[in-house]
Amino acid sequence: MRIRIGSDHAGFALKEAVKLHLLATEHDVVDAGPASDDSVDYPQYALKVARAVAAGEADLGVLVCGTGLGMEIAANKVPGVRAVQVSDPEFARMARAHNDANVLTLAGRYTDEPTAARIVDTFIATPFDGGRHELRVAQIRDIENGVGLD
Ligand code: RB5
Numbered sequence: 001m002r003i004r005i006g007s008d009h010a011g012f013a014l015k016e017a018v019k020l021h022l023l024a025t026e027h028d029v030v031d032a033g034p035a036s037d038d039s040v041d042y043p044q045y046a047l048k049v050a051r052a053v054a055a056g057e058a059d060l061g062v063l064v065c066g067t068g069l070g071m072e073i074a075a076n077k078v079p080g081v082r083a084v085q086v087s088d089p090e091f092a093r094m095a096r097a098h099n100d101a102n103v104l105t106l107a108g109r110y111t112d113e114p115t116a117a118r119i120v121d122t123f124i125a126t127p128f129d130g131g132r133h134e135l136r137v138a139q140i141r142d143i144e145n146g147v148g149l150d
Contacts, residue, residue, distance in 0.1 A: 001124055004058035006032035006045035011064025011071070011108035013037065014116055018062060018106070021117045027124065030058065046074035046083075053102050054080035061103035062120060068105035075103045079144050082137070087111050089122040096126035100137045 003022060007015035012034060022029045032048040034040050042065040049061040061083075063071035068085035075083035083103035084095040087110065095101035104123045106116055128137075142148060 001060060002028045002030070002058045003060050003062060003124070004030050004032055004049045004052040005062045005064075006049040007034065007064040007108065008042035008045060008066075008071075009034070009037045009039045010066035011042075011068075011106065014106060014108040014111065014113065015062075015064045017113045018064070018116055018120055021113075022120065042070045043074040046071045047078065050075040050078035050081045050083065050103060054078050059102075060124060062106065062123075063103060064106045064108045066107065066109040068107040068111075071105040075105065080141075082140065086119050086123070087115075089115075089118045092119045092123040093126045096123055097129045098133050098136075100128040100133070 005015055005019055019029055019031055032045060046063055049063050052058040053061040063075060065071045072083045072085040075081050081103050082099055082101045083105055084101040085105045086092045086095060087107055
């Protein structure tokens with residue numbers, strides 16, 4: 001799978017750890033930066049990763065900031081992106097199975113490396129269930145397109 005990964009300074013260390021973990025798998029990992037833990041603004045990196053996923057240049061995105069929350073909010077502003085902040089592998093599974101989430105955001109200051117690896121592995125390995133969830137995800141797309149917002 002093609003994975004695009006990015007962070008801010010607060011997520012840099014965990015981003016590097018997750019990247020190393022993924023590079024040891026069969027997945028194709030592209031790092032959108034940053035290249036150091038110098039202070040940066042998380043929306044810039046959320047945009048890079050979210051755009052790559054929305055454009056189909058990556059299958060899934062992983063974003064790490066201090067809490068994962070700013071990245072989640074920013075990534076969700078890009079149409080076609082369903083970003084979820086996850087701190088537990090079971091929620092990673094549910095976010096893929098029920099919500100067809102395509103961007104995972106992690107809390108660099110609160111999630112340890114082994115837990116992050118389990119979350120990322122679960123997120124990548126879990127397919128969307130489709131079925132009854134298909135219509136609900138389509139309704140999210142409708143909201144994005146302004147349907148029902150009049
Ligand atoms: C940076 O201090 C911090 O605000 C950022 O990493 C993130 O947690 C924002 O949501």
